[in-house]
Amino acid sequence: MFCSISGTVPEEPVINRSNGQLFEKRLIEKHVQETGKDPITGEPASLEDLLPVKTNKAVKPRPSAATSIPGLLGLFHNEWDALMLESHQQRIALIQSRQELSHALYQQDAACRVIARLTRERDEARSQLENAVAVARSDLANGKRTAEVEGEEEQPAKRAGIPAEVSSEMLEHSKALSKGRKKRIMPASLATPQDIEAFSLISSHPLHKSTKGGILSIDVAQDNENLLATGGADSVVVLFDREASRIRASLTGHTKKINSVKFFKDSSLLVSASADHTARMWRANEDGSYSAAHVLTDHSDEVTAATLHATGSYFVTASLDATWAFYDIETGTCFTQVPSAGAGEGYTSAEFHPDGLILGTGTANSLVRMWEARQSKAVARFDGHKGAVRGLSFSENGYYLATAADDGVKVWDLRKLKNFKTLEAPAGTAAGAPLAVGFDFSGQNLAIGGSDARVVGVKQDWAALFSLSAALGNKGVSAVKWSHDSRHLFVGSTDHNLRIFGGDASAMAS
CATH class of the missing domain: 2.130.10.10 (YVTN repeat-like/Quinoprotein amine dehydrogenase)
Structure with missing residues (x-):
């Protein structure tokens, strides 16, 4: 069997096994001599570009399980089981991934809620502190804080009635x-x-x-x-x-x-x-x-x-x-x-x-x-x-x-x-x-x-x-x-x- 350097190995023609290689060689050489081109690629070629290729004529025999229809059915059944098992494992992995993603999303949402609550409580605490400071200053200005420090109970002032x-x-x-009120006019927007x-x-x-x-x-x-x-x-x-x-x-x-x-x-x-x-x-x-x-x-x-x-x-x-x-x-x-x-x-x-x-x-x-x-x-x-x-x-x-x-x-x-x-x-x-x-x-x-x-x-x-x-x-x-x-x-x-x-x-x- 021969092939050109620039081309690929041609497909073996169906000829007599005893003289097939020789017949194929002559056909290739004749085509190159007449046309000056590779019979496969059509590129320029000469007889010097041809190289002999040796192939192994031995063919690996089929396994005994593939030599009969029941055996082939058994092979197909095994391959189908393996494919279904692989699909089942992939589905389990997908479900687990979805559960992990859902859990992560719930955790993220809970964290956002906690952050929002803490932020609100912080702002309220700041507001309460500011008001408490203002109230304390007012109490101190009114003399109430002094009475509390001295342990005295504030006494109400004498009331003379409405002036x-x-x-x-x-x-x-x-x-x-x-x-x-007798002449009161109701607003038009009432x-x-x-x-x-x-x-x-x-x-x-x-x-x-x-x-x-x-x-x-x-x-x-x-x-x-x-x-x-x-x-x-x-x-x-x-x-x-x-x-x-x-x-x-x-x-x-x-x-x-x-x-x-x-x-x-x-x-x-x-x-x-x-x-x-x-x-x-x-x-x-x-x-x-x-x-x-x-x-x-x-x-x-x-x-x-x-x-x-x-x-x-x-x-x-x-x-x-x-x-x-x-x-x-x-x-x-x-x-x-x-x-x-x-x-x-x-x-x-x-x-x-x-x-x-x-x-x-x-x-x-x-x-x-x-x-x-x-x-x-x-x-x-x-x-x-x-x-x-x-x-x-x-x-x-x-x-x-x-x-x-x-x-x-x-x-x-x-x-x-x-x-x-x-x-x-x-x-x-x-x-x-x-x-x-x-x-x-x-x-x-x-x-x-x-x-x-x-x-x-x-x-x-x-x-x-x-x-x-x-x-x-x-x-x-x-x-x-x-x-x-x-x-x-x-x-x-x-x-x-x-x-x-x-x-x-x-x-x-x-």
């Missing part, structure tokens, strides 16, 4: 408000009953930590409707920017739950009443933070309510120690502390009448009392409730008073000094006493909070306009507050979330 000039100011302001019927949940914000008691009080700044203050069972006052959907400040210093928060003339000053027997006045700093301007320690039991006088210059706190105290905002001075008119009447709620001369209080033993604030004199008493009176709200026109206790919400006519309407929970509502009531600015809509959460219309014969229960599930309502134009209702629930209801569902927060 004559303050009483005159209250009277003149009341006359002006009463005269102007929500109509149809708007309230179309309310829906716009957004929900978890502002406080504790789920035991949740948000107990809400107030809206008079000069900025987007700024809300909430008091929670976690002993923290939170200032929330509704427009930006963020917490602007967290005020710490109280050691127990916050029962009431109130803004004063503007958002630069607010008061909080706590179960730690104190009330605190918070003043805004230049950097936007808040610090304690005054720590009021006149009460000997839980401070349950704080309410602002119509002048914007004075406020009252009420306590379970069966006294209410009248304060000056600028100095934090307590002008008078008035004991209860009856034995054991610890106060659970309090609110000033819109004109500012009447103070309404609710007691732990089911009574509602009206006080002439200037003279600190009880002038009326409403009976009929069962259980502590937890909520109390005057209508803006000054005609009605709504109170909430274990037996539902009662509406009182202040002109006739009698109860003319009782709003009980609808049938099928989960058991639980109302915790909050609130008239809106128009005095035409009343929000009720508790296990039964709804809005009723005064001119609709006190019928329900909107129910909050579907959006809240089984979460009770412990605080309600209207926006100035009644187009939003701010609801504090027992699950520490601030929920905002309104008619613009497109503003749903993410």
Whole structure:
């Protein structure tokens, strides 16, 4: 057998075995002589380029297992088993790899959550430290720290009663408000009953930590409707920017739950009443933070309510120690502390009448009392409730008073000094006493909070306009507050979330 140097070995032609190699050699030589080209590649070639190639004529015999059809089937079966075993092992390896990847992803997600929680706790701790430092400086400036160091108990100053000039100011302001109220024009943007019927949940914000008691009080700044203050069972006052959907400040210093928060003339000053027997006045700093301007320690039991006088210059706190105290905002001075008119009447709620001369209080033993604030004199008493009176709200026109206790919400006519309407929970509502009531600015809509959460219309014969229960599930309502134009209702629930209801569902927060 021959092949050319430049080409490949040609395929052996099928010829007689005895003279096949010689015949093949001659054919190749003849082709090269006649054409001068390699018969395989077609490249130029000569006889000198041809080299003899020796091949082994012996052929390796087939194994005995491959010489019959059963043997071949056995080989194929073995190869198939080996292939399936290899495929099975690869599948097991794939499943193990997926499990390891899933475990790694879970670990990475858990690590991210832990990092986020630690970062949040770090920021909160820094904020608490800053507020604690500010409170300590304020206490030191007020002389409280010196008394604590010396082991002396701070003694309340002697109270001479409400000064004559303050009483005159209250009277003149009341006359002006009463005269102007008859000519009061409702703003054009005020929500109509149809708007309230179309309310829906716009957004929900978890502002406080504790789920035991949740948000107990809400107030809206008079000069900025987007700024809300909430008091929670976690002993923290939170200032929330509704427009930006963020917490602007967290005020710490109280050691127990916050029962009431109130803004004063503007958002630069607010008061909080706590179960730690104190009330605190918070003043805004230049950097936007808040610090304690005054720590009021006149009460000997839980401070349950704080309410602002119509002048914007004075406020009252009420306590379970069966006294209410009248304060000056600028100095934090307590002008008078008035004991209860009856034995054991610890106060659970309090609110000033819109004109500012009447103070309404609710007691732990089911009574509602009206006080002439200037003279600190009880002038009326409403009976009929069962259980502590937890909520109390005057209508803006000054005609009605709504109170909430274990037996539902009662509406009182202040002109006739009698109860003319009782709003009980609808049938099928989960058991639980109302915790909050609130008239809106128009005095035409009343929000009720508790296990039964709804809005009723005064001119609709006190019928329900909107129910909050579907959006809240089984979460009770412990605080309600209207926006100035009644187009939003701010609801504090027992699950520490601030929920905002309104008619613009497109503003749903993410």
